[in-house]
Amino acid sequence: MSTKTSWTGRVRAATLEKFEPEDLLPEVQPAYVASWIYIFGVATLAALVMLVASGLYLTLEGPAWWHTSNIGHYVNSVHLWSVELFFVFMVVHLWGKFWMAAWRGRRLATWITGCLAFFASIITGFTGYIIQTNFDSQWIATQAKDGFNAVGIGAFFNTLNTGQAILLHVSLLPLVLGGIVIWHVILVRRKGVVPPIDEAGE
Amino acid sequence: MAHKRSTIDPAKKWNGPVRQYDLVKEIVIATLVVGFLALSLAALFSSPDEKALTMQSWSIEAPADFAQTAAGELAGTTTSASYGPPYNTNGSGQNIGPLNLGKIAGVRIPIDPAKSFVIEPLSIEPSDAIKAAITQWSLASAAQESKWATSYADALTKDGKATTLADPTGKFGPVPTLVTGLLGMAQSGALDGALTTRDTPLPTNFTKPLLFLADSGTYFPDKAAAQHLSGDQWGVMNETGSWPGQSWLWLYSLWYQIEPFKSSGNADILVMSLMGVLSLGLIFLPLLPIISRIPYWIPVHRLIWRKWYQRKA
Numbered sequence: 433m434s435t436k437t438s439w440t441g442r443v444r445a446a447t448l449e450k451f452e453p454e455d456l457l458p459e460v461q462p463a464y465v466a467s468w469i470y471i472f473g474v475a476t477l478a479a480l481v482m483l484v485a486s487g488l489y490l491t492l493e494g495p496a497w498w499h500t501s502n503i504g505h506y507v508n509s510v511h512l513w514s515v516e517l518f519f520v521f522m523v524v525h526l527w528g529k530f531w532m533a534a535w536r537g538r539r540l541a542t543w544i545t546g547c548l549a550f551f552a553s554i555i556t557g558f559t560g561y562i563i564q565t566n567f568d569s570q571w572i573a574t575q576a577k578d579g580f581n582a583v584g585i586g587a588f589f590n591t592l593n594t595g596q597a598i599l600l601h602v603s604l605l606p607l608v609l610g611g612i613v614i615w616h617v618i619l620v621r622r623k624g625v626v627p628p629i630d631e632a633g634e
Numbered sequence: 635m636a637h638k639r640s641t642i643d644p645a646k647k648w649n650g651p652v653r654q655y656d657l658v659k660e661i662v663i664a665t666l667v668v669g670f671l672a673l674s675l676a677a678l679f680s681s682p683d684e685k686a687l688t689m690q691s692w693s694i695e696a697p698a699d700f701a702q703t704a705a706g707e708l709a710g711t712t713t714s715a716s717y718g719p720p721y722n723t724n725g726s727g728q729n730i731g732p733l734n735l736g737k738i739a740g741v742r743i744p745i746d747p748a749k750s751f752v753i754e755p756l757s758i759e760p761s762d763a764i765k766a767a768i769t770q771w772s773l774a775s776a777a778q779e780s781k782w783a784t785s786y787a788d789a790l791t792k793d794g795k796a797t798t799l800a801d802p803t804g805k806f807g808p809v810p811t812l813v814t815g816l817l818g819m820a821q822s823g824a825l826d827g828a829l830t831t832r833d834t835p836l837p838t839n840f841t842k843p844l845l846f847l848a849d850s851g852t853y854f855p856d857k858a859a860a861q862h863l864s865g866d867q868w869g870v871m872n873e874t875g876s877w878p879g880q881s882w883l884w885l886y887s888l889w890y891q892i893e894p895f896k897s898s899g900n901a902d903i904l905v906m907s908l909m910g911v912l913s914l915g916l917i918f919l920p921l922l923p924i925i926s927r928i929p930y931w932i933p934v935h936r937l938i939w940r941k942w943y944q945r946k947a
Contacts, residue, residue, distance in 0.1 A: 475668055478665040499683060510673060513672045513676045519882045535919075543919070548917070568873055582903035583910075585739075587740060627642045
């Protein structure tokens, strides 16, 4: 008996039944997927894995640990360089997708979720910079407050409230960013890799 | 120039030639390579950690600047004292056209700098002279308070080096006692705690000390300029030392370097609004008529898919 009328059945139809197993975990790709530019999407995800791993280590030890521990300072350095790599890879990936006009073929949502992931990453990175509990974080927080205050956001997100920024950085924003990234990757797998712009220029 | 229609329908599932691929292997190798890169860069270049500034470090290293700023807080002439929303109603905030978003959001983080940065912290001091000064200050009219504090702040600024000035005629009222008392409290380290522990003994909110520090005339901005962090040095996208910082904020910082933003009293709301519009532009770029055609006109894709095009040729 069909369960498409039940809520569960509808959710299954809208999610799991949209995918073939080989779409989610493919062993073949279209022949045109042969360029170094394709590396940067997965490299961005790999940098995100490093970010989460080093961030979890820092979270477990507390926000001031890295000031007093050599291991903590090294883990903080891994976190810093992971975020630098993450943004380099993501920006190259974004430019690559622009030159491929990768929104073609009903892939607008894939492009939009990618952009949202980019902006969520910037906000997450920013909150990371203002919870360093050092001079850099003091200066960035006091300067950035004016931008947020000018548009009314500062009344709700106070860059000078370190506790609020810590909670945003280690809980809410990773959840939001993680959700967008998963959504983006699912769309990529569902829609497939955009084919080449035809020789005629399309 | 008219374009011919594509022979490939990008919306349809690919049923052309394929090549062997291993997604899991690619993810594992990418993670190992990027992980090795991050671990190596961290070992080679480390990360910066300039010690945070405190009320104590400020009052010891630049006592005259501290005293001038404290007098300014009482006079209501500092940036915080005349800021406006979300801290107080002493300023109007910034406008874009008729719109003042700060005012709409309202005063949600109430800060009265004279009270929050000077009077309340001093109220825990046991000194009888300070208690008498606080009483004299509290009983005076707002106009009298402003007259005392402004005279004293101006005199301290004029002197440049003094942390206290004689007042044989009493024209400064209780202000010299209050400022000297706060300086002593700061130098002992007690002010750092007093500014953060009023609501809870386990503070996580540093709004008061950071706003006070940001009012500093020279100490805080000079430290930032020495680390190339000032607004005219591309500000918040930089990091202390020679580390790369938030280079992805380059476009945001760029606007502050050029007119009309650079000299505008509404620079923050103008830049934030412009970045908001540009961000929406990026999100909906595929729907923009001219920009979305650029990849067709400048054939970078010929380079990306060169093997495919060679194969077809």
